[in-house]
Amino acid sequence: MDSLSALLTDIDFSADVFFSGSMCGLKPFEAEMAGLLHFLKAGSMTLVTDQGHEIHLNQASVIFIPSGSHHRIQVKEPEDAELVCANIAFQPRHKAALVDHLPKFIVVPVDQDPRVSEAARWIFEEAFDEVFGRKIVIDRLCDIFMVQILRHVIENGTVEMGLFAASSHPRLAPLMKQLQESPQMEWTVDSMAEATAMSRSKFAALFKDSVGQAPMEYVTDLRLAMAQGLLEKNRPVGLVANEVGYENASSLSRVFKKRFGVTPKQWLKKYTDNTKP
Numbered sequence: 296m297d298s299l300s301a302l303l304t305d306i307d308f309s310a311d312v313f314f315s316g317s318m319c320g321l322k323p324f325e326a327e328m329a330g331l332l333h334f335l336k337a338g339s340m341t342l343v344t345d346q347g348h349e350i351h352l353n354q355a356s357v358i359f360i361p362s363g364s365h366h367r368i369q370v371k372e373p374e375d376a377e378l379v380c381a382n383i384a385f386q387p388r389h390k391a392a393l394v395d396h397l398p399k400f401i402v403v404p405v406d407q408d409p410r411v412s413e414a415a416r417w418i419f420e421e422a423f424d425e426v427f428g429r430k431i432v433i434d435r436l437c438d439i440f441m442v443q444i445l446r447h448v449i450e451n452g453t454v455e456m457g458l459f460a461a462s463s464h465p466r467l468a469p470l471m472k473q474l475q476e477s478p479q480m481e482w483t484v485d486s487m488a489e490a491t492a493m494s495r496s497k498f499a500a501l502f503k504d505s506v507g508q509a510p511m512e513y514v515t516d517l518r519l520a521m522a523q524g525l526l527e528k529n530r531p532v533g534l535v536a537n538e539v540g541y542e543n544a545s546s547l548s549r550v551f552k553k554r555f556g557v558t559p560k561q562w563l564k565k566y567t568d569n570t571k572p
Contacts, residue, residue, distance in 0.1 A: 341370075
């Protein structure tokens, strides 16, 4: 079984379509313990998130808000937008395993990923088809939709499959949170195994199988990503080294060069040259 299939095996979703038709003006949305799925079939609209993002859409698109966080859809007069909207419900215990690791919102134009749009279209078509077995079919279509959404964000590099898989395991999930928040700590395989209440060998095998990397390789990648962010802010290499868990600039430079083929200063120069207008 592949990693994505294993992740979704025990996670159930169901859809409840609550709006279909033309929309005009300003409409707020929020759902507790559920995601929100909008399918813009025609027209134009603006999605405004609670973080202040404004996404203008003027073509058929699938909009998925995994956490159901507060957002608004604005359609300016005299225009209107043809929309279908649904709640995507899931069990509370699945939130930390999956939903919390998705972006706050996912917008997929129909012509960008036909698989995602077709899955969404099937859900809505079935919702208005009064036939026997309707709920079961919608629930199964929700499973398909989630697979297509996850394929989309993984293939586009929006999220890491390894993080999904590890975060779905009750022993690994708390550790993954600690590693992402504090990669600079003096982590060892032994200390990580202790944090998961597992033996060193069992932990190392489970981590590699779930994440696709050995534990210390994963920590190194987290530290280097943190170092790159600090270097972009023109922080001295020595200070960056200390902040990401290395003794001095030489230690960071050695690991940095092994991973990227250049020193931190060389990488920063290349980054600066590439971002110049």
